[in-house]
Amino acid sequence: xxxxxxxxxxxxxxxxxxxxxxxxxxxxxxxxxxxxxxxxxxxxxxxxxxxxxxxxxxxxxxxxxxxxxxxxxxxxxxxxxxxxxxxxxxxxxxxxxxxxxxxxxxxxxxxxxxxxxxxxxxxxxxxxxxxxxxxxxxxxxxxxxxxxxxxxxxxxxxxxxxxxxxxxxxxxxxxxxxxxxxxxxxxxxxxxxxxxxxxxxxxxxxxxxxxxxxxxxxxxxxxxxxxxxxxxxxxxxxxxxxxxxxxxxxxxxxxxxxxxxxxxxxxxxxxxxxxxxxxxxxxxxxxxxxxxxxxxxxxxxxxxxxxxxxxxxxxxxxxxxxxxxxxxxxxxxxxxxxxxxxxxxxxxxxxxxxxxxxxxxxxxxxxxxxxxxxxxxxx
Amino acid sequence: xxxxxxxxxxxxxxxxxxxxxxxxxxxxxxxxxxxxxxxxxxxxxxxxxxxxxxxxxxxxxxxxxxxxxxxxxxxxxxxxxxxxxxxxxxxxxxxxxxxxxxxxxxxxxxxxxxxxxxxx
Numbered sequence: 024x025x026x027x028x029x030x031x032x033x034x035x036x037x038x039x040x041x042x043x044x045x046x047x048x049x050x051x052x053x054x055x056x057x058x059x060x061x062x063x064x065x066x067x068x069x070x071x072x073x074x075x076x077x078x079x080x081x082x083x084x085x086x087x088x089x090x091x092x093x094x095x096x097x098x099x100x101x102x103x104x105x106x107x108x109x110x111x112x113x114x115x116x117x118x119x120x121x122x123x124x125x126x127x128x129x130x131x132x133x134x135x136x137x138x139x140x141x142x143x144x145x146x147x148x149x150x151x152x153x154x155x156x157x158x159x160x161x162x163x164x165x166x167x168x169x170x171x172x173x174x175x176x177x178x179x180x181x182x183x184x185x186x187x188x189x190x191x192x193x194x195x196x197x198x199x200x201x202x203x204x205x206x207x208x209x210x211x212x213x214x215x216x217x218x219x220x221x222x223x224x225x226x227x228x229x230x231x232x233x234x235x236x237x238x239x240x241x242x243x244x245x246x247x248x249x250x251x252x253x254x255x256x257x258x259x260x261x262x263x264x265x266x267x268x269x270x271x272x273x274x275x276x277x278x279x280x281x282x283x284x285x286x287x288x289x290x291x292x293x294x295x296x297x298x299x300x301x302x303x304x305x306x307x308x309x310x311x312x313x314x315x316x317x318x319x320x321x322x323x324x325x326x327x328x329x330x331x332x333x334x335x336x337x338x339x340x341x342x343x344x345x346x347x348x349x350x351x352x353x354x355x356x357x358x359x360x361x362x363x364x365x366x367x368x369x370x371x372x373x374x375x376x377x378x379x380x381x382x383x384x385x386x387x388x389x390x391x392x393x394x395x396x397x398x399x400x401x402x
Numbered sequence: 403x404x405x406x407x408x409x410x411x412x413x414x415x416x417x418x419x420x421x422x423x424x425x426x427x428x429x430x431x432x433x434x435x436x437x438x439x440x441x442x443x444x445x446x447x448x449x450x451x452x453x454x455x456x457x458x459x460x461x462x463x464x465x466x467x468x469x470x471x472x473x474x475x476x477x478x479x480x481x482x483x484x485x486x487x488x489x490x491x492x493x494x495x496x497x498x499x500x501x502x503x504x505x506x507x508x509x510x511x512x513x514x515x516x517x518x519x520x521x522x
Contacts, residue, residue: 063434
């Protein structure tokens with residue numbers, strides 16, 4: 024981490040301070056970890072009504088094909104990501120991964136086909152690296168723009184549709200992973216029906232100068248509360264979603280991370296555009312042969328949260344750990360502790376009991392299907 | 403007599419047994435608690451030993467034994483409902499009773515004015 028550099032501020036920084044947020048450094052930004060409501064109630068409010076998240080620290084990147092044909096940009100991006108970009112229809116978005124030569128992951132991201140260009144959203148801590156990867160792969164055929172100053176916010180929860188439709192009725196017609204240009208009562212926005220909480224909702228990209236106005240407008244609806252990074256983390260953990268740098272990193276392959284669904288058939292062995300991405304020689308055989316370890320949900324049998332970094336063991340007495348917890352905490356909607364981590368694939372079946380060491384004690388956890396809380400995406 | 407520690411605990415002395423809890427300031431800083439682990443009655447601790455664990459959604463924190471002594475009773479109510487610590491930290495949210503090895507040790511702890519001075 025670069026600790027000497029002053030922290031960057033998102034376009035909503037003033038609003039966070041005004042709302043009384045507790046600010047923390049995160050990926051080089053001064054970000055709200057919680058507001059006066061507190062992590063627990065912010066989490067529950069999001070699943071009951073609607074939460075507004077500032078995710079402007081994430082990196083927004085545009086890839087414009089010089090030919091004007093978006094397929095050229097798609098094929099260039101496919102050279103660094105094992106996903107089907109060329110088959111993504113205009114106005115649709117999907118989840119993606121940047122792989123390295125060892126089959127590990129540089130980052131995870133979202134990519135949308137915007138008709139004449141691709142729109143990519145990457146993790147804050149990885150955005151300079153990812154911009155470099157994209158430039159290297161796409162610069163020959165595309166112009167790359169990185170408007171990192173833009174605002175990006177997520178409106179999540181069962182009331183998100185009604186709240187946003189009050190500004191632009193047409194957003195109600197969008198389904199999960201649709202992306203459109205929307206005029207939000209005079210503010211020009213790129214809106215996708217997506218998010219990272221397991222809830223229905225939207226992600227909204229606007230010019231930096233419009234971010235504060237839009238956020239205040241959304242917060243003026245009594246169904247909406249501002250939600251910090253603390254609840255963002257517990258929401259995504261209950262939803263079984265990976266946090267880069269924790270559940271996935273340079274050493275975890277998509278198969279190990281249980282992200283095989285993110286690699287469409289067309290990029291797998293036998294597919295029309297099989298391989299052709301970094302680490303394909305390691306990742307593709309794992310589809311046939313499996314991997315040694317696998318990411319699983321872990322439900323502690325007791326009430327104590329089992330957090331990131333806890334070693335996992337086969338039984339109460341074994342001395343050699345065989346796995347590790349990569350995310351863990353309390354799931355307010357689940358009503359108990361929830362964790363994720365890696366175990367040997369043979370121990371990855373739901374129902375298997377494994378043990379974590381917490382404060383010198385061995386605590387049992389049951390391998391659980393993900394998500395812990397069912398998602399409510401509007402399909 | 404109520405005394406305080408720099409680790410944000412309060413002690414209320416009755417004879418040679420002190421009831422121990424965490425301060426309102428500590429409860430606010432920790433946020434809504436979701437898990438509390440208490441020591442066993444009969445356990446003996448030195449001053450500064452980790453005696454209990456509290457967890458919020460985000461993080462785990464230790465509660466240190468404020469003085470040398472033996473645990474005589476613990477408050478199971480906060481194990482069953484950790485939110486009691488947030489709603490009534492100085493009352494129903496008490497943690498444990500500690501039979502002090504040296505009751506006069508309590509004199510060296512902070513009084514209310516001195517504690518308020520360090521949290522302001």
